[in-house]
Amino acid sequence: MTIKFTKRIASQLLNRGENAIRINASAMDDASKAITREDVRRLIGSGGVFALKEKHNVSARSKLLKQKRSEGRSRGPGLRRGTRKARAGISWEKKVRSQRFVLKRLKEMGKLDTVMFNKMYGLVKGGTYASKAAMLLHLKEEGITLTEQETAKINEAFKAQYK
Numbered sequence: 001m002t003i004k005f006t007k008r009i010a011s012q013l014l015n016r017g018e019n020a021i022r023i024n025a026s027a028m029d030d031a032s033k034a035i036t037r038e039d040v041r042r043l044i045g046s047g048g049v050f051a052l053k054e055k056h057n058v059s060a061r062s063k064l065l066k067q068k069r070s071e072g073r074s075r076g077p078g079l080r081r082g083t084r085k086a087r088a089g090i091s092w093e094k095k096v097r098s099q100r101f102v103l104k105r106l107k108e109m110g111k112l113d114t115v116m117f118n119k120m121y122g123l124v125k126g127g128t129y130a131s132k133a134a135m136l137l138h139l140k141e142e143g144i145t146l147t148e149q150e151t152a153k154i155n156e157a158f159k160a161q162y163k
């Protein structure tokens with residue numbers, strides 16, 4: 001076969017374009033004699049055929065802009081898209097998911113009955129609580145107290161689920 005075949009198969013195996021595939025001068029004879037994918041795999045393993053490293057765009061301009069923005073530049077009203085609320089703060093989904101997770105754990109622990117759970121779930125859905133801490137404070141006012149161990153257990157479970 002030809003070297004063209006070897007390059008084509010190597011590009012498929014290495015997930016790179018044919019122009020990124022190189023063949024060592026010492027392995028040219030073996031590369032031209034390769035007739036199966038297994039032969040090309042063997043050449044890749046021995047280092048006779050290899051792919052060049054991927055080129056990455058140099059982001060000098062973006063690095064400079066990031067540095068300027070850290071100093072407070074380029075943040076004027078002319079560059080802004082979206083409202084103040086849209087540009088800052090934690091997303092509604094993250095906040096609600098964490099609150100719902102806590103409610104679910106409390107129900108599993110037996111701290112909340114179904115009626116109270118449904119009531120709290122509706123309040124969470126309505127965006128009543130600004131944070132998980134605010135929700136727990138409201139639960140405390142309702143008469144549901146948590147020990148430090150129970151709170152730690154809930155936090156560990158949350159971290160394990162949302163790594």
